[in-house]
Amino acid sequence: MSSIPLDYETLRLIWWLLLGVLLIGFAIMGGRDLGVGTLLPFVARTDDERRVLLNLVGPTWEGNQVWLVLGGGAIFAAFPPLYAVSFSGFYLAMIVILLALILRPVGFKFRGKVSDTRWRATWDWALFIGGFVPSLIMGVAVGNVLLGAPFHIDDTMRIFYTGNFFQLLMPFALLAGLVSLGMIVTQGATVIAGRTEGPIAARARTYGIWAGLVTIVLFALAGVWVAALNGHVVTSVIDPNAPINPLAKTVDLVPGGWLSNYATYPWMMAAPIIAFAGLLVAVISLRGGLKLVALLGSSAGIFGIVSTAGLSIYPFFLPSSTMPNAGLTLWDASSSHLTLFIMLLATAFFLPIIVLYTGFVFRVMRGPVTSDSLGKNPNAY
Template identity: 75%
Template structure:
């Protein structure tokens, strides 16, 4: 262990930050596709307009899924107990998300096979489900993390989840789902407004102003609601370099405890400021018809909103609502020091390659998509 240049505490903190970056990356990049899908039946009225939207995201959506794979892989390798509890406890929710996501490639491929209007309308709504449902459920999942998941650990650190699917649909969790859906829809509106022209772009701007304002309002309501929730606060001495043992700590339930980090670490207020500021700038950009600033602003807003949830929970990854002491934190649910270091080396090598390739693809695919351009392209959807 002495040959590893970074101590255990630093590696755990780095991987907590990297996990947040990967999840934000998926929300921004995958949110482009989910947002356009969620707006497909509303922003586009004719078959040509809907084909334009499909070809806005069609060439890049598969690459954007890399961020979801990386996020899931990071949870599996860096925080195995978190993976075990969340992916087994939220199993039905995960299945719903996967089934909805499967509709997207199927919809892209099958929609244009038959020219019948009913056939294409059916696949358009399937693409809507593939965009809106994952966005909603991902937000519901975050809400349930803030509420705490119903699980406990036995003496051998085996996890037992005691909840069910319908317990996930609590009012606060549904509010978080609406925040997620609204911000992803705003991201989709920014993509449409920036990559199309004419009446389609104008319609997207109007929708974007509405969803952007809804995101701000719902995010504010969620922040107020969090102040009345019982937050989990570690009252025992934390040993960041200690071996894994979630049951070794003492956890107290404190009303409004999830907001205590903003008092302890005032710099964390940057996250909600980015959330509100980014979405407000996006609304302004839609109103003034700025194309690039709108997409940049929505991405900043998404970063701030997700960052606010993560920083509020710090150092928790998944609190337990039944046995608070069993809640998983980045200090007591990570892989070994050697595993984290080897993964970090691989990340330092491959993540820049992924970023460079993504930037190159979007540069190649840049420009406005119109009915005329897709008519000239025999490979268009």
């Protein structure tokens, strides 16, 4: 391993950051589409208006899904124990998310095949489900991470998950789900307000203002709740270059322990500050008709909220509620030194391509989407 120019500790930290980048990327880019889908039955009142929203996200939603795929792939390759626990323990929740997401491409393709009001209304509500359900359940999953997942590891390093789907629906987890839903609805509203005109944009601004304000309140409430939770704190010495062994550490449950990182690393306070400030900027900008500023503010709010969750549980990825010392951290749940390095080389090549391609697509698709523009496009939904 001496030929690898980066040490194991550095590579582990880099991949922790990259995983955060991928998850934030999906929350911002995928949140555009999920938010528009959630608002579809409410912001758009006529068939023409709903077609406008479909064509607002239809050309780009598949590309935005790349961030989700990359996030799952990064967990699988860079942090196999985390993949094993989360993708098996949260299996039913993930199936529900995937089934909801499947409704989106089906809805786009089939909605316009029949000129029947009931047929199209059915697919409109299917598209709503495809936006609402993932937005809510992904937040519920984050809430369960802060609560700790019910799993343990035996002496042979076998992982056993002992929970069930309904145990995921705890009050705090549902609150986290509402925070996620609120921030994504705000994101969708800023996109609609920024790229449509007339009554659609006006309704989107109203929904976005209320969603932003509600998200601010719910995020603050979640912060107060987190301060009362038992946080997991590693009390043994951490060897950042040690091989994988989650059971080698000792962990204590400390009331308010999830906030200890902010005392140890004061710079982390920037994350919740950015969350509140970004959402407030989005609300004010929506009221003032500042389209681009509203979108940037909402995106900053998402960045801050997701970062706050990730920084609060550092260095944990997935704490265990039934066997605290089995909780998975970035120091004991990563792949080998060589694997992380090879993956980093691949990422350094492909990630800039993805970013450049995404920027190119959004530049080509820029401009307002209106009923008139749809009439000129034979490929419109």
